[in-house]
Amino acid sequence: MRIGMLGTGMVGTGLATKLVQLGHEVMVGSREKGNSNAVEWVKKNGANASNGTFSDAAAFGEIVFNCTHGADSLNALNMAGEGNLDGKILVDVANPLDFSTGELRLTVSNTDSLGEQIQRAFPRAKVVKTLNTMGVPIMVNPSMLPGEHTVFMSGDDEGAKAKVLEILKSFGWKDAVDLGGIKSARGAEAILLLWIHLYGKMPDGKFNYNIVRG
Amino acid sequence: MRIGMLGTGMVGTGLATKLVQLGHEVMVGSREKGNSNAVEWVKKNGANASNGTFSDAAAFGEIVFNCTHGADSLNALNMAGEGNLDGKILVDVANPLDFSTGELRLTVSNTDSLGEQIQRAFPRAKVVKTLNTMGVPIMVNPSMLPGEHTVFMSGDDEGAKAKVLEILKSFGWKDAVDLGGIKSARGAEAILLLWIHLYGKMPDGKFNYNIVRG
Numbered sequence: 001m002r003i004g005m006l007g008t009g010m011v012g013t014g015l016a017t018k019l020v021q022l023g024h025e026v027m028v029g030s031r032e033k034g035n036s037n038a039v040e041w042v043k044k045n046g047a048n049a050s051n052g053t054f055s056d057a058a059a060f061g062e063i064v065f066n067c068t069h070g071a072d073s074l075n076a077l078n079m080a081g082e083g084n085l086d087g088k089i090l091v092d093v094a095n096p097l098d099f100s101t102g103e104l105r106l107t108v109s110n111t112d113s114l115g116e117q118i119q120r121a122f123p124r125a126k127v128v129k130t131l132n133t134m135g136v137p138i139m140v141n142p143s144m145l146p147g148e149h150t151v152f153m154s155g156d157d158e159g160a161k162a163k164v165l166e167i168l169k170s171f172g173w174k175d176a177v178d179l180g181g182i183k184s185a186r187g188a189e190a191i192l193l194l195w196i197h198l199y200g201k202m203p204d205g206k207f208n209y210n211i212v213r214g
Numbered sequence: 215m216r217i218g219m220l221g222t223g224m225v226g227t228g229l230a231t232k233l234v235q236l237g238h239e240v241m242v243g244s245r246e247k248g249n250s251n252a253v254e255w256v257k258k259n260g261a262n263a264s265n266g267t268f269s270d271a272a273a274f275g276e277i278v279f280n281c282t283h284g285a286d287s288l289n290a291l292n293m294a295g296e297g298n299l300d301g302k303i304l305v306d307v308a309n310p311l312d313f314s315t316g317e318l319r320l321t322v323s324n325t326d327s328l329g330e331q332i333q334r335a336f337p338r339a340k341v342v343k344t345l346n347t348m349g350v351p352i353m354v355n356p357s358m359l360p361g362e363h364t365v366f367m368s369g370d371d372e373g374a375k376a377k378v379l380e381i382l383k384s385f386g387w388k389d390a391v392d393l394g395g396i397k398s399a400r401g402a403e404a405i406l407l408l409w410i411h412l413y414g415k416m417p418d419g420k421f422n423y424n425i426v427r428g
Contacts, residue, residue, distance in 0.1 A: 103397070105324055105325050109324040109407075110319055110407065138428075144428060145426050146426065149424075177412070179408070179411040180411050180414060180415075187409075187410065187411045187412075188408065190323075190404035190407040191404070191405070191408060193323075193324065193400050193404040194366075194401030194404060194405060196401070198425065200394060201391070204428070206427060206428025207425055207426060207427050207428065208426050209424070209425065210363075210424040210425075210426050211421055211423065211424075212360065212361055212362075212421060212422050212423070213359070213420065213421050214358060214418070214421065
C-alpha cells in the first residue's frame with residue numbers, strides 16, 4: 001500500500017521504517033522537502049522510501065499518518081491540503097503536548113481532543129486516533145514487552161478502524177481496544193498526563209498499559 | 215486504627231466495610247448524621263462501625279478518607295473542618311466528575327487536579343490520591359481480576375504514602391505505583407476520561423490497568 005507519513009521525527013521515521021519493512025511504499029513528508037531527517041531516512045530505507053513536502057506525502061498516500069507535533073498538527077495538515085486527504089484514512093498518532101511552562105500540559109483536553117479537532121477541520125478524512133499512548137519502539141514492536149498489553153483506537157468510521165486494525169496486527173499488536181467514536185480520543189490523549197509520570201519512573205520508556213479483564 | 219470515612223455512597227461504604235473487616239474502627243460521615251445509607255451500614259457492620267456528620271467522622275479518624283462526589287469534595291471537607299484534618303493523612307479517592315452535559319467531563323483537569331485543590335485548601339493535611347481509577351469491588355478485592363494490575367498513589371508526604379501503601383497491601387494490592395507528588399494526581403484523575411469509554415464496553419466494571427514493564 002502507498003502510505004504518506006507526515007512528520008520526520010522519531011515517531012514518523014520509526015513508523016515509516018516499519019511500514020517499509022512490511023512491504024509498503026512510504027513517502028515521508030515535512031515542511032521543507034530538503035529536511036535532513038527525511039533525506040537520511042530515504043537513504044537507509046531503499047526503493048520503497050521517498051520524501052517530499054507535507055502536500056506531496058499526503059497526495060502520495062492511500063492512507064496518511066499524522067506524526068507531527070500535536071501543537072502544530074492542524075497547521076501541518078492544512079499544508080498537506082484538504083484535497084489530498086479527502087476520503088482517506090488519516091491515522092492520528094500525535095499528542096497535543098505543551099511543555100512551555102516546564103511541566104507537561106495538553107493544549108486541548110477533557111472537553112475536546114486533537115483527534116476531534118482534526119476530524120472537524122477535515123470532515124471528509126476518516127480520522128483514526130491510535131498508537132499515541134506508548135513510545136515508538138513499542139508501537140512498531142509490541143512483543144518487546146512481556147505478556148499482553150493494549151493499544152487503543154478511536155474513530156467514527158468503522159471501515160477505517162478495521163483497516164487500521166489490520167496495520168496494527170501487522171505490527172504485532174494482539175490487543176487493540178476500540179474505544180468508540182473520535183470523541184473517545186479524549187481518553188487516549190489524556191493518558192499522556194499519566195504517561196509523563198510513569199516515564200519519570202521508567203525513563204527508558206519500556207512500559208505500556210494492559211487492560212486486565214475479569 | 216480509627217478511620218473517618220467521608221461519604222456514604224458505594225465507594226465510602228464499600229471501603230468502610232473492608233476496613234471494618236480488617237479490624238479497624240470506622241465512622242462513616244455524611245452531611246446529615248441521619249443519612250439512611252449510613253444508618254443501614256452501621257447496622258450491618260457491628261461494634262466497630264459508627265456514623266456521624268462529616269465533622270464527627272473527621273474528628274474520629276486518625277486517617278480520613280474522602281469518598282464524597284468530587285464536585286462536592288471541597289465543600290464536604292470544609293464541613294469536616296480544617297482543624298479535624300490537621301496533620302492527618304487524607305486519602306482522596308474522589309473523582310471530579312461532571313455529567314451535567316450528558317457526557318463525562320472533569321470539573322478540573324490537565325493544569326490542576328482535585329487532589330491538588332484539596333492539598334492547597336488543607337495545607338496541613340497529608341493528601342494521598344489513590345484508588346480512584348477502578349470500581350469499588352476491585353478497590354477492596356484486587357484478586358477478583360486475574361494476574362497483576364496496578365493502583366496508583368500521588369502525594370507530597372512520603373511517610374503518608376508509606377502508611378497508605380500498608381493499607382493498600384492489606385486490601386490485597388501487590389502493584390502500587392507511586393506516581394510522585396500530589397501534582398501527579400492529574401494523571402490518575404485523567405484516567406477517568408479513558409475509563410468511561412472502557413466502562414461503555416465492559417459495563418460490569420470488571421477491568422483495571424496493569425503497567426507492563428520491559
